[in-house]
Amino acid sequence: EAGVAQSPRYKIIEKRQSVAFWCNPISGHATLYWYQQILGQGPKLLIQFQNNGVVDDSQLPKDRFSAERLKGVDSTLKIQPAKLEDSAVYLCASSKLAGNTDTQYFGPGTRLTVL
């Protein structure tokens, strides 16, 4: 079974530019998560989708971050405009079911550097 796919793996941009990340979850997984992991810290949840609806986006900085999951499968996370403090690894995860803490499986992440 294929795992969670993410692209690109690495991205370097200047501050105030925009960037987008893509995630393809494990086939059949209803729930998709985006996390931000700053160097030396544990991942922090940004947004949780169940199918194509948002379950929790309370930690998403909505003035600059946006995410969508059209058709309940793939998802994109966008940052516009980027700030220096957005430098981090962005991890996508998926789980089969929602609400009962079914195990989340993570992708390889996208490492973002903002200069």
Place this chain on the structure above:
Amino acid sequence: AQKVTQAQTEISVVEKEDVTLDCVYETRDTTYYLFWYKQPPSGELVFLIRRNSFDEQNEISGRYSWNFQKSTSSFNFTITASQVVDSAVYFCVRGDSWGKLQFGAGTQVVVTP
């Protein structure tokens, strides 16, 4: 926020030694879930084990074992006979009934030949 504390920042061992990682969590929930994830240098988070709050049975899975003590809110993890490939950051994670995960800060394990 209900914290997960991993007091050990880094542990260094020689191959074949056992490694025990400590984890203490806070919770106000009756039902919750505990996990250990491994993050090797490649960056991908790899699921290792999961425990439900209503099941305190401790188990062994290959070289991995865990000790869940609800009375002390601890969920310690042991790697037996460590190998170089075990070198990674290990995260203790608490999950609630809505799928929200709270990660500890991680413990770096370094296994030298």
